[in-house]
Amino acid sequence: MAGFQHSHSPTEEARDPVAERFNARLGLLLFVIYLAGYAAYVLINTFRPTTMEVVVFSGINLAVASGMALIVGALVLALLYAALCRLPNGGRA
Amino acid sequence: MIYERSAIAVIVFGIFVAVTLGLSIYLGRRTHTAAGYYAAGGGVPWFVNGVAFAGDYLSAASFLGICGMIAFFGYDGFLYSIGYLAGWVVALFVIAEPLKRLGRYTFADALDKKFNSRGIKLAAAISTLVVSVFYLIPQMVGAGVLIKPLLGLPHWAGVVTVGAVVVFIVATAGMASTTYVQFLKGSLLLIFTGALTVMILNRGLKVDTNPEASATQTVTKTADGELVNGKPHGRGDGEADLRPVGHVSKLPGGISETGPLGPIEFLSTLRESEVVVWPKTISEDGKTTTYTAKTKSGADLLRPGNSPTFAGLQKDSLPAKLNFLSLMLALFCGTASLPHILIRYYTVKDSAAARKSTVVGIAAIGCFYVLTLYMGLGAMTGGAMDVSNNNMAGPLLAKSFGPYPFAIISAVAFTTILGTVSGLIVAASGAVVHDVMTGYLKLDMNDAAKVRIGKLAAVAVGCVAVVLGIIFEQMNVNFLVGWAFSVAASANLPALIMLLFWKRTTKQGIIASIVVGMVSSLAWILLSGDTFKDVYGLKADDSPVPFSQPGLVTIPLSFVVLIVVSLLTRPKPA
Numbered sequence: 293m294a295g296f297q298h299s300h301s302p303t304e305e306a307r308d309p310v311a312e313r314f315n316a317r318l319g320l321l322l323f324v325i326y327l328a329g330y331a332a333y334v335l336i337n338t339f340r341p342t343t344m345e346v347v348v349f350s351g352i353n354l355a356v357a358s359g360m361a362l363i364v365g366a367l368v369l370a371l372l373y374a375a376l377c378r379l380p381n382g383g384r385a
Numbered sequence: 386m387i388y389e390r391s392a393i394a395v396i397v398f399g400i401f402v403a404v405t406l407g408l409s410i411y412l413g414r415r416t417h418t419a420a421g422y423y424a425a426g427g428g429v430p431w432f433v434n435g436v437a438f439a440g441d442y443l444s445a446a447s448f449l450g451i452c453g454m455i456a457f458f459g460y461d462g463f464l465y466s467i468g469y470l471a472g473w474v475v476a477l478f479v480i481a482e483p484l485k486r487l488g489r490y491t492f493a494d495a496l497d498k499k500f501n502s503r504g505i506k507l508a509a510a511i512s513t514l515v516v517s518v519f520y521l522i523p524q525m526v527g528a529g530v531l532i533k534p535l536l537g538l539p540h541w542a543g544v545v546t547v548g549a550v551v552v553f554i555v556a557t558a559g560m561a562s563t564t565y566v567q568f569l570k571g572s573l574l575l576i577f578t579g580a581l582t583v584m585i586l587n588r589g590l591k592v593d594t595n596p597e598a599s600a601t602q603t604v605t606k607t608a609d610g611e612l613v614n615g616k617p618h619g620r621g622d623g624e625a626d627l628r629p630v631g632h633v634s635k636l637p638g639g640i641s642e643t644g645p646l647g648p649i650e651f652l653s654t655l656r657e658s659e660v661v662v663w664p665k666t667i668s669e670d671g672k673t674t675t676y677t678a679k680t681k682s683g684a685d686l687l688r689p690g691n692s693p694t695f696a697g698l699q700k701d702s703l704p705a706k707l708n709f710l711s712l713m714l715a716l717f718c719g720t721a722s723l724p725h726i727l728i729r730y731y732t733v734k735d736s737a738a739a740r741k742s743t744v745v746g747i748a749a750i751g752c753f754y755v756l757t758l759y760m761g762l763g764a765m766t767g768g769a770m771d772v773s774n775n776n777m778a779g780p781l782l783a784k785s786f787g788p789y790p791f792a793i794i795s796a797v798a799f800t801t802i803l804g805t806v807s808g809l810i811v812a813a814s815g816a817v818v819h820d821v822m823t824g825y826l827k828l829d830m831n832d833a834a835k836v837r838i839g840k841l842a843a844v845a846v847g848c849v850a851v852v853l854g855i856i857f858e859q860m861n862v863n864f865l866v867g868w869a870f871s872v873a874a875s876a877n878l879p880a881l882i883m884l885l886f887w888k889r890t891t892k893q894g895i896i897a898s899i900v901v902g903m904v905s906s907l908a909w910i911l912l913s914g915d916t917f918k919d920v921y922g923l924k925a926d927d928s929p930v931p932f933s934q935p936g937l938v939t940i941p942l943s944f945v946v947l948i949v950v951s952l953l954t955r956p957k958p959a
Contacts, residue, residue, distance in 0.1 A: 304491060304592070311484070315484070316483070318588055319478035319482075320479070322474075322476060323478035326471070326474045326478075327474075330717060330948070333467070337464070337698060337709070338706045338709055338710055339706065340899045341688065342688075344689055345684060345688045352652055353687055355688050356460070356463075356687060359463055362467050362470070366473060366474050366751060367747055369474070370474075372745070373477065373478065374740060374741060374744045374840060377737070377740060379737055
């Protein structure tokens with residue numbers, strides 16, 4: 293547990309409004325992309341559940357394939373966000 | 386079903402608990418300040434915090450509830466997995482960084498930074514306490530469920546054991562020990578569920594042609610106890626116990642065994658197979674429960690709408706469809722509103738670390754949710770399920786591979802509960818001390834007093850959780866967590882989002898939004914058909930609300946209230 297200090301107070305971090313705005317906009321863009329996928333998934337399950345039975349590849353139906361895609365998609369977008377975000381000093385995360 | 390006590394399981398369980406307590410004592414000696422107690426001094430490395438996110442989040446609901454739901458009803462349990470994970474997208478992309486910049490110990494800090502209002506502190510603290518207690522109930526129920534087969538103790542003893550251990554963990558070192566318990570638990574959960582999935586794939590699928598495997602089973606309550614299949618419940622002469630169930634009745638191509646399968650092959654083979662599932666019916670007098678074998682095609686089980694919760698999806702029932710939409714909305718919005726998740730953003734040093742730890746959390750949690758599908762389907766076809774208790778499907782699946790996997794998986798599940806409960810209790814005690822006592826009541830306390838009162842609050846919340854865990858024994862843990870998400874999303878998310886993205890938000894708007902979101906979602910739950918049926922023992926049809934999940938109504942309502950009140954109370958231009 294080296295480097296783990298339990299007793300100091302949290303400190304204020306350096307602020308950079310430009311980087312913060314960039315990160316916030318990037319986050320919102322990726323959020324909207326994911327929201328579109330999630331909304332489509334939920335709405336198809338709700339109003340066209342039989343569509344989920346269609347086999348899309350290698351004997352896997354749309355229900356399983358789209359569910360797995362949403363899980364993997366969240367990770368891909370998260371990695372993209374982490375890679376593109378800016379640090380307060382103008383650098384990359 | 387009667388579970389045999391396993392000596393190996395008891396030993397492994399003892400080791401896990403001893404390591405957990407040892408870690409707490411070690412870290413407790415190094416925690417002296419309020420910052421150390423409530424936020425681990427802001428010094429947790431981001432990777433550790435990320436895995437601890439997974440530890441916090443993958444609660445009894447995920448491990449026991451989802452696995453059990455998939456084992457009994459197929460794909461429907463996976464809908465929860467997807468909803469739970471999707472919520473992290475909101476947490477990462479929208480909430481994480483600004484929340485880290487605004488707060489210090491609790492999420493009330495973030496809401497209140499701009500306004501410094503006692504009302505906001507009180508409303509946020511009450512909401513934190515309500516959500517934490519709601520979330521604690523299923524964890525405690527899960528503890529009781531687990532301890533039964535593991536140590537052969539009754540449900541209440543499991544709940545009390547967890548309560549005692551967790552209160553010890555939290556009261557010794559607060560957020561520091563909680564974080565490392567979470568890290569340990571998150572790592573173990575991923576490693577061992579991964580190993581279990583490999584064993585499931587390696588075993589493949591096998592047809593069971595024994596007619597007894599499909600014989601109907603009954604449980605009848607009598608004045609003296611229970612009758613199982615017409616005989617007294619027990620393992621002795623003249624007694625009977627429920628038979629473990631779950632098997633494949635037909636494989637594609639008429640083969641009897643597949644041998645080892647790949648991950649895609651497992652799912653595609655199951656889709657072309659026929660599986661025996663066990664729906665239950667209850668007699669009119671409520672005394673006899675009958676479990677009847679029903680053969681279903683794999684294609685049927687791998688589509689939504691097989692469980693009682695989501696059955697309406699396959700019918701043309703608008704309330705059922707709205708109920709589903711409402712749940713999926715609550716899961717999406719709830720994650721970023723859970724107090725024990727939000728406080729974890731204060732244990733790292735800056736917003737970049739908050740971001741990176743969320744990415745690690747998403748990776749770990751995503752992997753786990755992919756594995757839930759295999760574990761659930763493995764339990765469905767592994768011949769080890771207890772028809773009377775779907776929460777036990779995961780540990781019993783492990784048992785079908787031998788006593789060691791069972792011992793380890795049960796101990797990991799127990800540690801899972803310990804971890805989540807510790808996080809919730811730290812969040813609740815932080816709300817009491819930091820938000821109510823020093824924030825709202827303006828009590829002047831030094832660091833030592835804050836830590837001492839926090840520990841007392843942890844003991845009190847632990848006791849409440851124990852009592853509720855005993856009362857709610859019969860509820861599916863996953864279902865209960867769905868409610869906690871609804872309350873969290875309705876009470877907390879609108880205030881957080883609007884504060885971050887709408888400049889005209891006022892303190893009155895925030896307070897009104899939290900109060901209306903919390904009260905309306907709680908009222909909706911208490912008046913819902915599910916509560917009527919499962920808690921009050923009344924007819925679900927008598928419920929005054931059209932569907933059980935509140936989110937679809939109460940989340941937008943909370944947003945609207947915030948906007949209207951903010952507009953009505955906006956400061957006049959100078």
